[in-house]
Each structure stands twice: as structure tokens, then as C-alpha cells.
Amino acid sequence: MPAGRAKREESRFREEAKRLGTRLRSLxxxxxxxxxxxxxxxxxxxxxxxxxxxxxxxEPGYFTVLSLATALGISLEELRDQG
Structure with a gap:
């Protein structure tokens, strides 16, 4: 995989991680x-x-995110939803 592509993918996941964190804190x-x-x-x-x-x-673990969503009384889809 070209170095530029790996860097873009890392950047994409970093933005997803930030969105997840923001959503989690808000909820x-x-x-x-x-x-x-x-x-x-x-x-x-x-x-x-x-x-x-x-x-x-x-890349938080699936079961970690599932546990957090469950503790908030919401589904994974609701956790991911940006409103």
C-alpha cells in the first residue's frame, strides 16, 4: 500500500475516533x-x-464500545448517529 494511502486512512480513522468521543461525551x-x-x-x-x-x-474495541452504549441504554447505531 502506498505511504500516502496509509496516511489518509489513518487520518480518516482519527476523525472517526474524534466523532465517537464527542458523541459519547455528549450522550x-x-x-x-x-x-x-x-x-x-x-x-x-x-x-x-x-x-x-x-x-x-x-480503534476502540468492539465490546468496549458495546458496553458503553449498553450502559447508556442505547444501541451501537444510536451511539454512532451524529444527530
Whole structure:
């Protein structure tokens, strides 16, 4: 794969990660939850949740994201929806 293509793909995933983090934080705020509360309910480390919300985790694990969505009482599709 050409170096330029790999760089574009990495950039695309970085933007997706930022959008996911922003959406997750927004939904958490709407539910009136702290990071600690959501992390405990989802059984995810608080540090992991913080990194996801900041967009620092480019490819969060499927079950991590599923656990967070479930803890918020929403589907994966709703978590991904940008409103």
C-alpha cells in the first residue's frame, strides 16, 4: 500500500475516533453521568473512557464500545448517529 494511502486512512480513522468521543461525551452529559459513573456501569476503566472521549483511541474495541452504549441504554447505531 502506498505511504500516502496509509496516511489518509489513518487520518480518516482519527476523525472517526474524534466523532465517537464527542458523541459519547455528549450522550454521557445528557444522561447526567460522570466519567467515573459511566465507566463503572460499563465495566470499563475510567482511563479508557477518557481516552476514547478525547479521540486518543483510534480503534476502540468492539465490546468496549458495546458496553458503553449498553450502559447508556442505547444501541451501537444510536451511539454512532451524529444527530
Amino acid at each position: 454521557r452529559d445528557e444522561h447526567g453521568m460522570t466519567q467515573e459513573q459511566l465507566a463503572a456501569l460499563a465495566q470499563v476503566a475510567v482511563s479508557t473512557l477518557r481516552k476514547i472521549e478525547r479521540g486518543h483511541v483510534i
